[in-house]
Amino acid sequence: MQPTTNAVPLKQASSLKQPLFGCLVRELRGLTKLTQGQFAAAIGVNYVTISRWETGRIQPSELALRQVQSFIEKLSRSAAQPIQDRSKELLAEYFAETQE
16 A cells, blocks of 8 residues: 555654554554454555564554554545544544644
């Protein structure tokens, strides 16, 4: 999946720190009922990367952060209201609004 061109900046200056990012990934997988492999395919990374993010063994790159943000933005347009609502909350919690 390609990141959107209108991605908004992260609230934190550099990147989400572990365990925050690991918690976000786990919640997204639970919300969408995706396995690590399925989630990895949806955002364009290897499934081992998902495991390492969730356990805090590696930090996501800026590109990976944008891909996850794009995934959440897509969920925010879901037909399922609970998914739509929670994804909007996650965007507000983890990503800043455009300030430009």
